[in-house]
Amino acid sequence: MRVPINELGLSIFYNRYLNEASMNISDRHSKLLKRTFLDYQSTAEFMSNPLIVSRAEGLYYWDVDGKRYFDGISGIYSTLLGHRHPRVEEAMRAQWDKLAFAPPMHGTSDVTLDFVEKLGCVTPDNLNYVKAFSGGSESMEAALKFSRQYHKQSGHPGKYKFISRYSSYHGGTMGAMAASGTGARKTPFEPEPAGFLKVFPPTHYRDTFSDWDECNRFAARQFEEVMIHEDPETIAGVIFEPITNTGGVITPTEEYFQIVREACDRHNVLLIYDEIITGFGRTGSMFAAHTFGVTPDIICGSKGLSSGAIPLGALMAREEMGEYFYEEGTNFSHGHTYAGHPLACAVGIAVVDEILESGLDRNAREMGAYLASRLEGLKSLGVVREVRGRGLLRGVELVKDTTGNEPFPELGRALKRTALENGLVLRVDPSWFAVVPALIIQKDEIDELYGLIEKSLKDALDRV
Ligand SMILES: Cc1ncc(COP(=O)(O)O)c(C=O)c1O
Numbered sequence: 403m404r405v406p407i408n409e410l411g412l413s414i415f416y417n418r419y420l421n422e423a424s425m426n427i428s429d430r431h432s433k434l435l436k437r438t439f440l441d442y443q444s445t446a447e448f449m450s451n452p453l454i455v456s457r458a459e460g461l462y463y464w465d466v467d468g469k470r471y472f473d474g475i476s477g478i479y480s481t482l483l484g485h486r487h488p489r490v491e492e493a494m495r496a497q498w499d500k501l502a503f504a505p506p507m508h509g510t511s512d513v514t515l516d517f518v519e520k521l522g523c524v525t526p527d528n529l530n531y532v533k534a535f536s537g538g539s540e541s542m543e544a545a546l547k548f549s550r551q552y553h554k555q556s557g558h559p560g561k562y563k564f565i566s567r568y569s570s571y572h573g574g575t576m577g578a579m580a581a582s583g584t585g586a587r588k589t590p591f592e593p594e595p596a597g598f599l600k601v602f603p604p605t606h607y608r609d610t611f612s613d614w615d616e617c618n619r620f621a622a623r624q625f626e627e628v629m630i631h632e633d634p635e636t637i638a639g640v641i642f643e644p645i646t647n648t649g650g651v652i653t654p655t656e657e658y659f660q661i662v663r664e665a666c667d668r669h670n671v672l673l674i675y676d677e678i679i680t681g682f683g684r685t686g687s688m689f690a691a692h693t694f695g696v697t698p699d700i701i702c703g704s705k706g707l708s709s710g711a712i713p714l715g716a717l718m719a720r721e722e723m724g725e726y727f728y729e730e731g732t733n734f735s736h737g738h739t740y741a742g743h744p745l746a747c748a749v750g751i752a753v754v755d756e757i758l759e760s761g762l763d764r765n766a767r768e769m770g771a772y773l774a775s776r777l778e779g780l781k782s783l784g785v786v787r788e789v790r791g792r793g794l795l796r797g798v799e800l801v802k803d804t805t806g807n808e809p810f811p812e813l814g815r816a817l818k819r820t821a822l823e824n825g826l827v828l829r830v831d832p833s834w835f836a837v838v839p840a841l842i843i844q845k846d847e848i849d850e851l852y853g854l855i856e857k858s859l860k861d862a863l864d865r866v
Contacts, residue, residue, distance in 0.1 A: 469825060517532070525718050640662060675691055811833045
């Protein structure tokens with residue numbers, strides 16, 4: 403069938419575009435929002451309090467009406483160097499002038515290999531078997547497949563199950579979602595793939611134990627309990643975020659990591675850290691593996707790795723694991739068209755270089771401590787139970803009062819609105835909120851950020 407054309411000689415579908423483009427912006431955006439969806443929230447709810455940005459620089463966004471917002475969560479824990487950092491722009495332009503695409507199936511590019519080398523230099527121990535992907539879910543999905551195939555090729559074909567944690571989020575694709583422990587995000591898509599087991603994070607037991615260290619010990623031991631009860635010869639890996647965002651910035655003790663590591667070693671189980679949020683300086687060291695002093699077998703990174711400029715993620719595994727996939731006839735049976743994309747790899751290298759050369763991991767440590775000390779000040783409002791986190795990854799837990807410690811979701815929902823009204827972007831969920839600014843932040847900017855948080859929380863309290 404021939405597509406009809408208009409008087410300009412273009413498809414009549416173009417008339418529809420011209421009509422819509424001439425509508426006023428707000429009507430047009432409302433119409434367009436109904437034709438798409440936002441991540442993990444209802445469009446109707448979003449439309450009652452929308453944020454449609456059109457420009458960003460450093461620590462700030464501007465919306466379509468020109469209003470300025472302090473970006474208190476670095477995009478979504480992504481813009482480590484702030485929005486539109488000049489070094490990132492320069493790296494992308496320079497790469498564009500040479501090579502913008504190299505199919506990862508029948509070739510690779512020099513910059514993709516430079517990226518492998520660069521990440522291998524900053525990972526703990528010998529996690530220098532590296533593959534670039536296009537985001538967090540892709541990297542997690544690859545880690546799941548890589549682990550199962552590794553066990554098959556190293557003489558343990560029965561190992562296919564993963565143990566992860568409730569309250570965690572590892573991505574939106576089927577495998578990564580199955581590893582996630584966020585019930586409501588998963589139930590519409592069940593049944594999930596087989597072999598995904600869960601334990602609870604330490605916060606689940608905190609009111610049972612008066613001592614946080616003891617609580618962590620108990621929670622960490624659950625991994626081995628499950629391994630033994632399921633038969634260790636069926637367990638491929640343990641997966642968790644060193645600091646879990648979705649559960650409310652849950653921050654275990656260092657001993658927690660040691661206990662889990664030892665259990666994994668006893669039963670030949672791979673330890674996989676989802677460092678998609680915690681990686682690349684966020685917690686005050688290059689990886690949270692450094693911060694907590696325990697090295698996993700695989701790290702998945704993404705988000706901050708490109709400072710939000712281009713989709714990029716990476717799987718980083720122990721070098722000796724890679725050897726199982728090297729010989730002729732044995733490959734890791736996996737791939738994506740845009741994996742190892744030259745533009746993205748050039749950006750990733752620039753971001754890592756900037757973190758190293760400007761000491762942004764140290765800045766995250768120092769400014770993170772200052773941010774935490776300011777956030778502690780919110781406790782005087784009587785509705786904050788805990789301020790958690792490390793470096794520039796901080797979470798504040800909201801309760802109705804600090805004796806009963808009952809969660810306060812109504813306050814969080816009000817805060818979501820008052821923050822935007824006051825020109826502040828936060829992640830509120832709804833009985834805790836995250837404060838995760840870019841690693842370039844300085845003391846006076848933290849003061850500005852804190853002022854906006856305090857005002858927004860007070861305004862929210864007036865409304866509940
Ligand atoms: C800890 C964690 N893992 C994995 C993902 C999935 O990453 P992506 O959204 O890039 O697929 C996210 C995204 O929010 C995340 O926060």
